[in-house]
Amino acid sequence: MMLAKHLTLLSVSIAVSILPSTANTTKLYGTKPTESVWQVTIDTPVKCRVEHMILNFGNAMFTSRANKKINLDLELEMQRPMGQIEDVALLSMPAAWMPGESAEYIDRLHFYKQFNGYVDGQTAWSILAVLEDGRFPTFSFREWQNREKRLNVALSPVSFQQSYNEFNSCINRLLKYSFEDIAFTTLHYNKNGDTLNQSSIIKLAQIAEFIRYSPDINLVFFATYTDNHGAKADNQRISERRAEELKDYFVELGLPKDRIGVEAFGERRPIAENESPIGRNKNRRIVISLGRSIT
Known part of the structure; x- marks a missing residue:
C-alpha cells in the first residue's frame, strides 16, 4: 500500500x-x-x-x-x-x-x-x-x-x-595524492651513502602505500643511476645493488616479481654536469615508473 x-x-x-x-x-x-x-x-x-x-x-x-x-x-x-x-x-x-x-x-x-x-x-x-x-x-x-x-x-x-x-x-581516510602524482617519481640519495634523503623517503612511502591498496597497478619499473665519482665499474655495481634492494622492498610489500622491472645504468645517462655537488646530487637518482591496467 x-x-x-x-x-x-x-x-x-x-x-x-x-x-x-x-x-x-x-x-x-x-x-x-x-x-x-x-x-x-x-x-x-x-x-x-x-x-x-x-x-x-x-x-x-x-x-x-x-x-x-x-x-x-x-x-x-x-x-x-x-x-x-x-x-x-x-x-x-x-x-x-x-x-x-x-x-x-x-x-x-x-x-x-x-x-x-x-x-x-x-x-x-x-x-x-x-x-x-x-x-x-x-x-x-x-x-x-x-x-x-x-x-x-x-x-x-x-x-x-x-x-x-x-x-x-x-x-x-583517503590518501591525499593520486596515481598521477606518483606515476613518475624521481628519488635521490644522500651524498656518499646508500640512504635516500628525507624527501625521497617520504615519496617512497607514498608509492608503497598506494601500491599496497591498488591491485590494478601491474608494473613498477626502477631505473637507478649514480654520479661519476669513483670507478665506472664500482658505480655500476652500486647502481645494480640499489636496484635489487628496491626490488626486494616491493616484493616484501606483496608485489609479484613479474610485475617489477629494474635496470641499473650506473653513471650513464647523467641529467646534469658532474663537476659540481649540485649536479652530482641530481645524477644520484632512482626513477620509478608505475603502470596501471585500465578497468
Whole structure:
C-alpha cells in the first residue's frame, strides 16, 4: 500500500512538473522501501564506493578516489545501455511521507549512447544531499526505443544513512595524492651513502602505500643511476645493488616479481654536469615508473 502510494505520488509529481498530461507515458524504475539496500563495497585508502540496486534497471555507484582534492562521481550502471544520446532531467522528488512538498529541479544532464549514465562534481554531491534529506533523486528521460514513453529512475533514501556515514568515513581516510602524482617519481640519495634523503623517503612511502591498496597497478619499473665519482665499474655495481634492494622492498610489500622491472645504468645517462655537488646530487637518482591496467 505504501509503495503504491509512493509510486503514484512520484509519477504524478514528475508528470505535473515536466511532462505532458498523457496517460501511460511514464514508467518508473525504483526499489521497494522494504527492499532498499545501500552498501559500501570498497573501503580502502585509495578508493571508496557505496552502491544501490535499482530494481529491474541496474546499479547506482558513488565513488571517491585518492586525490589532493575531494572528488565524487556517480555511475548509473544500466542493464540495457542507451541506444542514443538522451537529455536527462535530474529531479528531487518528495517521499510519500512528505505531504505538501513538491518536486525540485536539480540539473539537466546528458546520457550517452552505449555508455552508463555518469554524473560528477557538485551535481553528484547534490544527489547525496537529496538522499540525506529523505527525498528521491530521479533521472527522467525519454525511452529511446519508444519516444512516446518516458522513463523515471529513482534512487531510494530508505536505509541510506548508515552506509552514507560509512562512505564519508572512508572518504576522510583517503590518501591525499593520486596515481598521477606518483606515476613518475624521481628519488635521490644522500651524498656518499646508500640512504635516500628525507624527501625521497617520504615519496617512497607514498608509492608503497598506494601500491599496497591498488591491485590494478601491474608494473613498477626502477631505473637507478649514480654520479661519476669513483670507478665506472664500482658505480655500476652500486647502481645494480640499489636496484635489487628496491626490488626486494616491493616484493616484501606483496608485489609479484613479474610485475617489477629494474635496470641499473650506473653513471650513464647523467641529467646534469658532474663537476659540481649540485649536479652530482641530481645524477644520484632512482626513477620509478608505475603502470596501471585500465578497468
